[in-house]
Amino acid sequence: MLTYIRRRLDEHSELVNKVLENIKKNQSEVKNTIREMRNSLEGLNSRVEDTEEHISALDERLEEITQAEQKKEKRIRYNENSLKELWDNITHANICIIGVSEGEERDKGAENLFEEIIYENFPNLRKEIDIQVQEAQRAPNKINPKRPTPRHIIIKLSKIKDKERILKAARERPQVTYKGKPIRLSADFSAKTVQARREWHDIFKVLKGKNLQPRICYPSRLSFRMEGEIKSFSDKQKLKEFITKKPVL
Template sequence: MRKCNLRIIGIPEGVEKENGAENVLNEIIEENFLNLGIEREMCVEEAFRSPIFVNVKRPTARHIVVKMAKMKDKERILRAARQKKITYKGTTIRLSADFSTETLQARKDWSDIFKTLKDKNLQPRILCPAKISFRYEGEIKSFPDKQKLRDSVVTRPPLQDILTKCLIPEKRKKRE
């Protein structure tokens, strides 16, 4: 279960060998969050690099996945991480929630629509876990799946023109 998991992105390989991956999070908290009221010692169940194997063709370091004992701890850390730039020994890193593979795939399915909306300057956002949101005619529109977006686009011809190529059902794409 990934609800309590936190993903640390940008930590160089081998850093966790000195003190253990569990202590990396404590060092990040000590360096960045002490003045924000987050305790230094939070209950970490386990921490590890993901995936287990090292791909030499991949230019970036593997992520560290930290399993927290309490979901509230994870939420407080993520909330604080959104407010400021996070560093680890001078290197900028990112903290994010650890999503399941199904959620990651659902988020990836929005990529073509996201790019089209961004090109048209409609300020798109991928909301948690896998909804899309964008600004259209002064209002923020939010859709949980492509079918609801298709149904809404039918009533708005200018938006339909923008998203026609992205919203063609898969069966039609294969025929063309």
């Protein structure tokens, strides 16, 4: 009986030892697996950090490029505005005659043609002021065969106030003519200034409807009278900022 019990104990002891060995072996494998997973995770973290640094560097470079482009656009706008202002200052005393057929000035000259227009439309004004013409010629741009409108005639006067009086008189007439045919007299603005003046058109009509006496001042400022004061704006953004404070508009 004792022999049997010893034998059974030995068998159980051997089985337990095998189980313990298997457990130790499995623990070792699990540790190795965990170590491998940790190494892989560290590698992934390292690559993520490298990627984040690369993205950060790209973001910084993009910001530099964006700022450079903004500065470039700002310089371009500044140069365009400077050129527009220079042109408008040079042509401040100019009158532009629109609608006179090509060749009309060939025999008599553009200056004499301008004098005929003044006599025909503003005879009293001609007696009141001594209009002095410095230069008179057709605009140098070529005739477009697809749009056969005559080139403008540019009259450069000696005095700005003479130009303003003539244009004021032209606005007060129902029609300005040359040899009975309708023409137009206007200031000689740059293309950008002409566009800037046109952009005030709808706002001008609204202000006029409210009896605020709007005017488009030289070269492209909008002014109107409100509460006894004259308000003047160079662009729509400044007008918008003013309107937010004066919702009555």
